[in-house]
Amino acid sequence: MSNVPNELKYISSHEWIRQEDDGTVTIGITDHAQELLGDVVYVELPDVDTDVATEDEIAVVESVKAASDIYAPLSGTIIAINEALEDAPETVNSSPYDDGWMFKMKPSEPSELDNLLDAEAYTNEIDE
Template sequence: MSYVPDELKYTSSHEWVQKTDNGTYRVGITEHAQEQLGDIVFVELPETDASYAEGDEAGVVESVKTASDIYAPLSGTVVAVNEALEETPELINESPYDDGWIFELQAENDAEYDNLLSADEYRALLADE
């Protein structure tokens, strides 16, 4: 099974969420998601200051094979995007949990974070796929 770090939270649509030291939430797609997509060639990033409700489409990741929406895992406002992905989208393949992060949200309601899947719950979801 692909790598699922213990310290992150997850969505059933294969985003990961990391609570940062300054209270924002960093979002990317999981190793499993990038493996399914294959070579990533284009990322449509959200705009900084855009607001989303939980589950809204916030961006798109396109591989050679297909396009896949990225959903906001929490309601909130975008405070940062990973601009390196504009020139080097393959960072998501090479480093999905680190250099390949996609955007950061200021959450409206921190309780939504607690409701996300734990690493164990996400592993169970992958095992069922």
């Protein structure tokens, strides 16, 4: 059974979103997603300072099997990326919610946060 932390928000394409105290958000892929992907071998992240809109394809995770797009869960600006993933992409498998985070954003439309799934709703989606 996949780990779906209660304190995070989710979108159905298997990204998780953590709201930080300073109003920014941190984004990665869920435990369920990394299980589906298998060993991650390469992560391509967006450039810092890029403005993105909800549902833009902004990153790519490549596993031994295939490439998967990562979508922006919110509109806003990329303010940081996890550069450690370049040399250690397998961190996405070993620590999807902590060391395996992918990028941080400053949301431009905070109201979009209401559209995100909570842990229960996401769990229901992946159980189907």
